[in-house]
Amino acid sequence: MEYRVIKEGDLFLLSQTNGDITGNNEGGHGLYTKDTRFLSRMEIFVDGEKPTLLSSTANRSYVASFRLMKDRKDEGAIEIHRERFIVDGVLYERMTLTNFFPKSVQFDFSASFDADFQDMFIVRKYRTGEVGQMIGREKIDRGLSIRYQGADDIVRETRIQWDQNESKLDDSGTVHFNLSLGRKETKQICFFITPVINGEAGAILSYEEGLAKLEKSYEQWLGGTTRVTSNSDVFNGLYERGVQDLRMLMTDVGYGEMPVAGLPWFAVPFGRDSIITSLFMLPLNPELVKGTLRTLAAYQGDKVDAWRDEQPGKIMHEIRFGELVNTNQSPFGPYYGSVDATPLFLVLIGEYVRWTGDLSLVQELKPNIERALDWIDHFSQAGAGFLTYHQEAEKGFPNQGWKDSSNSIVHKSGEYAASPIALSEVQGYVYQAKTSLAPIFAQMGDKALANKLEKEAEEFKAKFEQAFWMEDEQFYALALDKEQRKVETVTSNPGHLLMTGLPDAARAEQVAKRLVAKDMFGGYGIRTMSTEAAGYYPMSYHNGSVWPHDNGMILLGLSRLGFKKEASIVISSLLEVSKSFEYQRMPELFCGHDSELGYPVSYPTTCSPQAWSAATSIVFLQAMLGLNPDALTRQISINPFLPEHMDELTTEHIHIGAGHLSVRVTRNHNDENSFNVEILENSTGFEVIQF
CATH class of the missing domain: 1.50.10.10 (Glycosyltransferase)
Structure with missing residues (x-):
């Protein structure tokens, strides 16, 4: 597939194979619920440049994982491991950054976000129509809120939050983290993205708690x-x-x-x-x-x-x-x-x-x-x-x-x-x-x-x-x-x-x-x-x-x-x-x-x-x-x-x-067109008739 998609409940995320949503509307990438795109851009950079994709996997239907790197020729690289899932109406994304240079390095890690609140039919170029307007964009505690007043009188909001205090959010919707990592040292940054409709939003757990809850629900369903x-x-x-x-x-x-x-x-x-x-x-x-x-x-x-x-x-x-x-x-x-x-x-x-x-x-x-x-x-x-x-x-x-x-x-x-x-x-x-x-x-x-x-x-x-x-x-x-x-x-x-x-x-x-x-x-x-x-x-x-x-x-x-x-x-x-x-x-x-x-x-x-x-x-x-x-x-x-x-x-x-x-x-190996049937359990109370 030329995209990665995960879903839980009514919320799903469609991205490029490197995990990014570029905001150019090609491919319709974004975070959606109730047929509305609540996230139209999510891109990451190291020192202002895009990292290179190494691998991308979604072997488990409910978790997507991406490995990327930003290298300096013949010197080393910063590896970025992106992991994401959705639970209870919230998108969780964890960035694990590891220094594979032979010495300590300092660099700017940034993530850019935006939301356009487009109707799914408009994203797909299937319909056009009269729509609402953006009504707010403001910094919140370790985060960003983007708000939209729909033509249907519904107020839609995207809350983008992160778990690090040492950050700087600029006016374009890009958050910067000035990181210094020793050799083989690792740093994790978690993002939590919540669609909000008329003020109703899912509760945010820690990354580990959210993943454990999701995995348990799969185990129970499959059981x-x-x-x-x-x-x-x-x-x-x-x-x-x-x-x-x-x-x-x-x-x-x-x-x-x-x-x-x-x-x-x-x-x-x-x-x-x-x-x-x-x-x-x-x-x-x-x-x-x-x-x-x-x-x-x-x-x-x-x-x-x-x-x-x-x-x-x-x-x-x-x-x-x-x-x-x-x-x-x-x-x-x-x-x-x-x-x-x-x-x-x-x-x-x-x-x-x-x-x-x-x-x-x-x-x-x-x-x-x-x-x-x-x-x-x-x-x-x-x-x-x-x-x-x-x-x-x-x-x-x-x-x-x-x-x-x-x-x-x-x-x-x-x-x-x-x-x-x-x-x-x-x-x-x-x-x-x-x-x-x-x-x-x-x-x-x-x-x-x-x-x-x-x-x-x-x-x-x-x-x-x-x-x-x-x-x-x-x-x-x-x-x-x-x-x-x-x-x-x-x-x-x-x-x-x-x-x-x-x-x-x-x-x-x-x-x-x-x-x-x-x-x-x-x-x-x-x-x-x-x-x-x-x-x-x-x-x-x-x-x-x-x-x-x-x-x-x-x-x-x-x-x-x-x-x-x-x-x-x-x-x-x-x-x-x-x-x-x-x-x-x-x-x-x-x-x-x-x-x-x-x-x-x-x-x-x-x-x-x-x-x-x-x-x-x-x-x-x-x-x-x-x-x-x-x-x-x-x-x-x-x-x-x-x-x-x-x-x-x-x-x-x-x-x-x-x-x-x-x-x-x-x-039956004596006759490859005949088969033996063994009833291992029958608690149905019904008669089993074999042909």
Whole structure:
């Protein structure tokens, strides 16, 4: 990565690889909370000159470390070790300066700071608007305060403090420390940077206390998640990185922790992204998804508002908290332009119950569930029986599925599809939502609603098969356009249908085979679009690139339906890909070139870490175990396989029902396609069925 980013709670810091924020606005570096940049400059100097970067690391998701030096030719150097983390709304940065000259030296160490309080949308050049003004800049005890009055009447302040008395702050925002160090002598200076909103600020601890508190919170979080070991160092590393990044990406906006979409530009709750990430996280610990469901229920649409693409019962797409949103210059407070978030919300509830048997949460959210179902039915009726989308908001999105770029829904002719558009995978989500909720409501005693959902799903299935199947391709269409014409481009979207149970068995097999055929699978995961399609190009955002989460959704279906060969091919390829990215951190996406190239090609503006990419390693685990719990029938099915270069997989403390399951899978070396299953623990009270 060409940047370093750390996050804790609602606060994150994006810097250059040397740790600096230069203030030139290139790269959008800064310290952000509530979609506002509270620090736009943080640079260090030795005798007025920039030190040279030696190394930069963020191996632990929550701590970044930088080693730099300022040398004098053939004489020696001052080494600067920068370490930073965030806890309780405060950025901590420690500078450790060591003299590696053969004698004592005296030098000026300085750090320059500034804050511009720009809205995230302005930083990204995504929006413009009328904003507030700076109202104060003053010296405080061992520190500097910069204040801003927003157009939304919110007073924002950045407090920059340090722990050394012997310092001099000039009018430009640069603090100087006149240091004298003996040979090999070390000096530490700690900085504490606090965003303050309407006077509310986090308490400052010592550097050591803050780090200990943060590390303890990680230990507690990881201690409550599923533990995994295998004989594959690649898988172990990918899983550990993914779980650690997910902890970093959790945020609570008042209704429980949930994963934000990704860093650096999407550090906010989403509908689709947070739901899919939570769906992937169920084997990690189902308790972790409750905050997602409660947050999205709290922001469920309650009126018709074309400005936000909002309708009653609709689940939001994205929420922002910055100045442009607060002054209604942007519709993202929240914005509802997502056709799939609402059915996926219901899918997540259904899957949560399958893992936990927790009907109390369903009862709590039942009004939200019923409103979501009403929204789906209303807009399905408007779409000739299928759930469609059409942009209403002037500043919204023209395409409102997960492939939301403007060129992603394209006919074989190269013509863009006209809306309203019915996406294939969205119809699958609708089907899965109704079929998974029906037995839940039956168990809760609402037989009328259960029967209604079952009947609707059955009728919907027949209608879908007739409308979307492409006989010549032996595959499902990407979508139906405004005129109910099939968008016959072959894409990864119908791969999501395998998870939903919508396709019949024969067609599901055709889909599974096509997804790993050469036009869709180049050796580095399943592409978003066939190489034979008119719209294909491998460097695109959605038209031929590879998205790990897209592969994850497909893997859930391949595993559930027993397509082990295809699932193994996909997992093996993505494990190989992970070795090419820093810390095995799966990016948001990468280019769709063939593996014959010898290495995956990075996409230039990908987010990393990205929540649903981080969670893909957990999907690998569920797929390899062939694990499908059903708390309603009190059964757990296991149908395992292991990919290439893996002969043993041990999974401990999987949370299912009110207990835990621990399993070891080993390859039978007399038959490499058969596997031994050992149940190490089963305190769930459920029957385990092995295939």
